[in-house]
Amino acid sequence: MTTALQFEKQTKALIDDLKSVCANYGLGNDGNEFKIITQVFLYKFLNDKFVHEVKQLDPKIAEAKDWEKALRAYSPEDYEMLTMQMSESTANLHPDQLISSLFDRQNEAKFADIFDATLLDIAKQNSSIFSVVTEGGEKIVLFENISKYVTDKRDEFCKAIINKLVHFSFENIFHQKFDFYATIFEYLIKDYNTNSGGKYAEYFTPHAVAKIMARCLVHGEVSDVICYDPSAGSGTLLMNLAHEIGEDKCTVYSQDISQKSSNLLRLNLILNDLVHSIPNIVKGNTILEPYHKDKNGRLQQFDYIVSNPPFKLDFSDFSADLDTKENHDRFFAGVPNVPKTKKESMAIYLMFLQHIMYSLKDTGKAAIVVPTGFITAQSGIDKKIRERMVESKMLAGVVSMPSNIFATTGTNVSVIFLDKQNKGDVVLIDASKLGTTVKDGKNQKTVLSHEEEDHIINTFNNKIAVDDFSVVVSYDEIKAKNYSLSAGQYFEVKIEYTDITPEEFADKMKSFESNLANLFADSKTLETEIQNNLKGLKYE
Structure with missing residues (x-):
């Protein structure tokens, strides 16, 4: 077994152990289990990263038989100097806040209070770097009182957690790359796939789709750019995009109405060396109250935008509030009417699409997941949006994905690619026949092989026409086809x-x-x- 696979196995075993502790104390599959698992995992990660960096900065500590004793021997001034040399992505901890210290104190009275107070103090002293903000300006800090979710035997619960953490170390894992952390993150959240009736797709976009979107957007060397997702979920799309560009060459911005999503995204940013972007993560309603603005108070515009927005949602409570003078340019195609029945079927993705088009710089690029029905709709807001994409020459192409590429929805999806500098041809790809169907719990899921992913990416980036798979068309040809973006409608009919x-x-x-x-x-x-x-x- 390779070293990376060993670390992956050990890390997953830690996650399983933490879930086992929760189950033993009556929290198995409880809504609060998610909060405990993700926060404890994050505490362990930040603890080990701090220890790892201390050892890198001071060889004496690395070589000491008892590194913690050596660390405690520092004078307050020397300790402050040591922490000032650390990277900004490393949380600042005191020796008493280390997991090894809590392990030594586990038999003290009211240990649960000691445990909770330690986490709250860490969150407070690192608030300026690690807090997510709400649109109202409130800070959502790293940690909360973990033990409050346990109704009985709180001390024993916290002891059990500490005993699972102390026998595992992340120190050998910090050199691992993006794919490793993507796998760990997916494993960490896989059991928490619902939120008030929502679906896992709300938080997690399949890596195949995320990778295709990133690699079709980013070409060549890119630096000092800003990336945005107005419905970020857990951040899978942003992580893939940032990885393709280079984590040190971009800054990430996001907004999402779900506090759960914002916490997941923060965890994802910490795992993927994007801590510098955490202050730009906002919990809020993008459509009603977009948060990110420039110094003149206008909506900020971005170099790259990726999004897998919710397709349908009842937003009737605030749809009338969107009809303002300020929003006329942003929502140029209009706001969907409120249906008399089935309000939950309101097509909110159409609002996100318009918001994204408005939020792109003149040199900007975007990739957005939409229901495939959007690309051929004959009238209404859908068609108006497609007309604008074509008339303003900002459409780069479309990839129609296989059905069930998202295990949780039967809706067929396509990815719209925008590029404000694309004044030439548009590539349309029908990838619906690709992939292999596999069982995913109770659902069927279509999985693309690496070769199929590469086939889509190479065809798109090189604008290649392939029989019954892709076409390269001009803006005028799209106009002549009533602005249809379905590749199949442009395939030549062959008569033998x-x-x-x-x-x-x-x-x-x-x-x-x-x-x-x-x-x-x-x-x-x-x-x-x-x-x-x-x-x-x-x-x-």
Whole structure:
């Protein structure tokens, strides 16, 4: 087994152990289990990162038999100097806040209070770097009182947690790359796939889709750019985009109405060395109250935007509030009407699409997941949006994905790619026939192989026309097809001609005539039987 696989196995085992502790104290599959698991995991990660960096900065501590004793021997001034040398992505901890210190104190009275107070103090002293803000300016700090979710035996619960943490170390894992942390993050949240009836897709976009979006957006060397997701969920799309650009070459911005999503995204940023972007993570309603603005108070514009917005949602409570003078340019195609029944079917993704188009710089690029029905709708807001994409020459292409690429929804999806500098041809890809169907719990899921992912990416980036798979069309051709963005509508109809003799032609025609005569006879017999049956029913 490779070292990376060993670390992956050990890390997943830690997550399983933490879930086991929760189950033993009555929190298995409880809504609060998610909060405990993610916060404890984060505490462990930040603890080990701090210890790792201390050892890197001071070889004496790294070589000491008892590194914690050596650390405690620092004078307050020297300790402050040590912490000032640390990277900004490392949380500042005191020796008493280390997991090893809590392990030594586990038999003290009211240990749960000691445990909770330690987490709250860490959150407070690191608030300026690690807090997520709300649109109202409130700070959501790193940690809360963990033990409050346990109704009985709080001290024993916290002891059990500490005993699971102390025998595992992240120190050998910090050199691991993006794919490792993406796998760990997915494993960490896989059991928490609902939120007030919501779906896992709300928080997690399949890596195949995220990778295709990132690699079709980013070409060549890119630096000093700002990336944005107005409906970020857990941040899978942003993580893939930042990784493709280079985590040190971009700054991430996001907004999402769900506090759960914002906490997941913060965890994802910490795991993926994007701590510098945490202050830009906002919990709030992007459509009603977009948060990110420039120094003149106008909505901020971005170099790259990625999004997998909710497709349908009841936003009737605030839809009327969107009809303002300030919003006329942003929502140029209009706001969906509130249906008399099934308000939850309101197409909120159309609002996100318009918001994204408005939020792109003149050189900006975007990739947005939409229901495939959007690309061919014959009228309404959908068509107006497509018209704007074509008329303003900002459409780069479309990739229609296989069905069930998202295990939690039967809706077929496509990815719209925008590029405000694309004044040339547009590439349309029909990837619906790709992939292998696998079982995913109770659902069926389509999985793309790495070769299929590369096929889509190479076809898109190189604008290649492939029979029954992709077409390269001009903006004028799209206008002529009523602004349809479905690749299939541009495929050439192929007619195969076969040479036959006059005798063979006559035989074929006789065969057709004979078949037709038989079909008409069968039809007459059926008609007679139906009439007789109807007469019988009438007399009864």
